[in-house]
Amino acid sequence: MIDQSENTSVNPHSESRPGIQDLIAERLSRRSFLAAGAAAGAVGVAGCTQAGPEQAGDGGPHAGSVSFSEITRDVSDTIAYPDGYGADLLIRWGDALFADSPAFNPESQSAAAQARQFGYNNDYIGFIEMDRIDGRVTRGILCVNHEYTNTLLMFPGIAESFPDSMTAELCAVEQAAHGGTIMEIERGADGAWAPVVGSPVNRRVTARTPMQITGPAAGHQRLRTNADPTGTRVFGTINNCAGGITPWGTYLMAEENFNGYFLGDLADDHPEAANHARYGVPGGWYQWGRFEDRFNLNAEPREPNRFGWVVEVDPRDPSSTPKKRTALGRFKHEGAESVVAPDGRVVLYMGDDQRFDYVYKFVTAGTFAPGDRAANMNLLDDGTLYVARFDADGTLAWLPLTFGTGPLTEANGFDGQGEVLIEARRAADLLGATPMDRPEDVEPSPQTGRAYVMLTNNHRRTEDQVDAANPRAENWHGHIIEIIEPDGDFAATSSRWEILVRCGDPSDPEAGAMWNPATSENGWFGSPDNCAIDPDGRLWVATDGNPRTGANDGIWSLGLEGEERGAGRAFFRAPAGAEVCGPKFTGDGRTLFAAVQHPGDTDGATYEAPGTRWPDFDDAMPPRPSVVALRKHDDGPVGS
Numbered sequence: 001m002i003d004q005s006e007n008t009s010v011n012p013h014s015e016s017r018p019g020i021q022d023l024i025a026e027r028l029s030r031r032s033f034l035a036a037g038a039a040a041g042a043v044g045v046a047g048c049t050q051a052g053p054e055q056a057g058d059g060g061p062h063a064g065s066v067s068f069s070e071i072t073r074d075v076s077d078t079i080a081y082p083d084g085y086g087a088d089l090l091i092r093w094g095d096a097l098f099a100d101s102p103a104f105n106p107e108s109q110s111a112a113a114q115a116r117q118f119g120y121n122n123d124y125i126g127f128i129e130m131d132r133i134d135g136r137v138t139r140g141i142l143c144v145n146h147e148y149t150n151t152l153l154m155f156p157g158i159a160e161s162f163p164d165s166m167t168a169e170l171c172a173v174e175q176a177a178h179g180g181t182i183m184e185i186e187r188g189a190d191g192a193w194a195p196v197v198g199s200p201v202n203r204r205v206t207a208r209t210p211m212q213i214t215g216p217a218a219g220h221q222r223l224r225t226n227a228d229p230t231g232t233r234v235f236g237t238i239n240n241c242a243g244g245i246t247p248w249g250t251y252l253m254a255e256e257n258f259n260g261y262f263l264g265d266l267a268d269d270h271p272e273a274a275n276h277a278r279y280g281v282p283g284g285w286y287q288w289g290r291f292e293d294r295f296n297l298n299a300e301p302r303e304p305n306r307f308g309w310v311v312e313v314d315p316r317d318p319s320s321t322p323k324k325r326t327a328l329g330r331f332k333h334e335g336a337e338s339v340v341a342p343d344g345r346v347v348l349y350m351g352d353d354q355r356f357d358y359v360y361k362f363v364t365a366g367t368f369a370p371g372d373r374a375a376n377m378n379l380l381d382d383g384t385l386y387v388a389r390f391d392a393d394g395t396l397a398w399l400p401l402t403f404g405t406g407p408l409t410e411a412n413g414f415d416g417q418g419e420v421l422i423e424a425r426r427a428a429d430l431l432g433a434t435p436m437d438r439p440e441d442v443e444p445s446p447q448t449g450r451a452y453v454m455l456t457n458n459h460r461r462t463e464d465q466v467d468a469a470n471p472r473a474e475n476w477h478g479h480i481i482e483i484i485e486p487d488g489d490f491a492a493t494s495s496r497w498e499i500l501v502r503c504g505d506p507s508d509p510e511a512g513a514m515w516n517p518a519t520s521e522n523g524w525f526g527s528p529d530n531c532a533i534d535p536d537g538r539l540w541v542a543t544d545g546n547p548r549t550g551a552n553d554g555i556w557s558l559g560l561e562g563e564e565r566g567a568g569r570a571f572f573r574a575p576a577g578a579e580v581c582g583p584k585f586t587g588d589g590r591t592l593f594a595a596v597q598h599p600g601d602t603d604g605a606t607y608e609a610p611g612t613r614w615p616d617f618d619d620a621m622p623p624r625p626s627v628v629a630l631r632k633h634d635d636g637p638v639g640s
Ligand code: FEO
Pocket: 001, 147, 241, 242, 256, 334, 353, 440, 529
């Protein structure tokens, strides 16, 4: 889902810094120097004026190379994967989770039924291992976000008179199809993964699940509403995009485009007007506000301040209350992947997915206590939130969003840390963070001591707004930045950065793409979105927007080290209209879970006329967002 708005606030894309073209030239000349010292094979591609992907250079462990027969870049109604692999259709929208789940009937769906079934538009996938037999992972808990609903593809007969055709019950179905699913899964005798229907851990989290607000902003007057005068309790979570599994085994659900769920019209001088404008509220994408005050700004003008957080859920206790952790800041959270720093503090990397918004990381105040789950359960309530400034000399400054430091003072309208976090975007604007080309997933790699930032695209960046970390105007295809933490210290406040690849067609000089020349005509892609690191430290990238390049979205492996650095290879293709989310490996590397999101959502698609009917290909069944498990026939590690 793409929010068409953008950050039009301060941080004028380096205009405030003199001579941006000089700085870029400086950066490129430094890159050329580094590349000159790199191994053979990593050189520039045709049409590029700068050196190609570089050697890592500072001695990180080398991730192994991949070995699979590359698929072709293509368009198709169904999925594709390499020879020697198979795909288990693990679970589809509407499939049962509980013994009493009603059979899925898209012609007469109810909110009560949907709340007992797998939700819509699967996005993030987390996996918590439960069992391993002879080195093979055989059982675990899958945690899946349901980011949003495609109203016109979900409901029969709705399109013709939409939005008038929406009813309170259909809005309730949509709310029940949001949130997340927690379910036990296991490998059967044939090796295929399947849900354990009725497992005691199975749970649906929806847009109505009661939640607690915790951390520095909890109880702030700007989080108080008529329905919740305490500012500490909220119903539900929405637009849960990517997320994370913490080292202590909890499930993080990132709230992304929450703005789209609000209707209403506040006066320009309303105290929340400027704040809401910075976040694109109200987006008016859904009709919920016609039937429920909390999604109507005129009734509850502070309700949007209760969304845009990261939610922590204990997946082993279905009766636990999910917690919105305000210490992690309020923005359009793409994901929240974490890693333990050498000193035991836990570091979360987070993107704010909007054109010209920022990359963040959060460092806990306390340290992770292995084996003491209870001691870790509130680590995310106390720590420091940082925003990234990518400097042209290749350094990265992490700027703390800490009340009382720099411009984050009462003089600038902040009454304390809670308000800094509620208006995290404005705080980051004031600190001079670098406006990026839509930061999506940010994945730390314990194997390399680095983090990989997916910058999906930003065609609205102008020549005047180009900077070293966002080097292309009209960036239609995005790029990937590698953050190099000093000595693998993820908690560091000064890091380095490099561009790993510039996406797009390397054979088109106009595209300004940059790949390792070993990349085949199938191996390049556009619009990187989600990514995963496999147990051998290799990077896999899922796309959302690759159809702009003439082929469906999919998953590609991307080399990080040595002669393969910057080389892409096509592994998986989604059906028409779909993007791929949540790639996640099991700890034995033998399974790659992939979330096929919004299949059939092609231009003008409706329930009656979708772009594909994957995965059922039944004329009575609409396309169904589903999770697939990709495995090798010989049960070897994926990519081996
Ligand atoms: Fe939900 Fe930024 O993708």
